[in-house]
Amino acid sequence: LYAVDNRLKPGKYLFSGKEDLTGVIFQLLQGREEKLRVTIPEGYSLRQIAQAVDQAGLASSGAFLEAISSGDLLKRVFPDWGSLSTAEGLAFPETYDFARGISATALAEAMLELTRDRVERLIGTATKQGLTRYQACILASIVEKEAKQASDRPLVASVFYNRLHSGMRFESCATVQYALGEHKERLTYEDLKTDSSYNTYLRPGLPPSHISNFGMDSLKAVADPAESDFLFFVSNASEGHYFSRTLGEHERSKRTFLQDRRRQDRDKKR
Secondary structure, three states, X not given: OOOXXXXXXXXXXXXXXXXXXXXXXXXXXXXXXXXXEEEOOOOOOHHHHHHHHHHOOOOOHHHHHHHHOOHHHHXXXXXXXXXXXXXXXXXOOOXXXXXXXXXXXXXXXXXXXXXXXXHHHHHOOXXXXXXXXXXXXXXXXXXXXXOOOHHHHHHHHHHHHHHHHHOOOOOOHHHHHHHHOOOOOOOOOOHHHOOOOOOOOOOOOOOOOOOOOOOHHHHHHHHOOOOOOOOEEEEOOOOOEEEEOOHHHHHHHHHHHHHHHHHHHHHHHO
């Protein structure tokens, strides 16, 4: 009657039960499969992403973690990125629409491929400062966690580049938070002594892998950092940063930060 037997698109569809035969056939011809949406924010860890995937009804967190951590999958998506020991930080933040019933491997691959595409379009094979693509992603993940304001990120990236080139340790609190395995509102001096390859207060250079995923603003900051001679930064009261060239300037900025924090603490108690 309809002569569409060779044009129907396979898949999983959601019907209300009120469609007539023509309406059902139209959907099958259009390929309008039921979609499930998941939003992955910037700064998420792999476990947080797995939880979001689970909550969206796409795959269990365990199945997703197993799929995205597959060495074969990482080699397939990043064949010329060198040896990647972990997928941490490589699932790009975005709002995704997937067909219901998609495999955990397919959705993990889609997130990884988006990262590869964004990085290679923006950076190519290496940054102008000499970081490989993977190293650039690691630095972008640190910038993502350190800078809440997009306007600060090029300067934050410049500080890390300046410290890297001068042989100074990064001394990034965000890497200590990752080493601790939990988020603490305020780090203690004992926390800064945590024995971990991710503790950049103790270890020179970049950590071995990402500490979170990263968004385009952080990636752009690493690809094209601000030109500065800043070596230090510390938070200010408005989620931005004070930037300093010398240790003396930095100590003054820290005192200002501590005064701001004490003032905020008093205001909260009122």
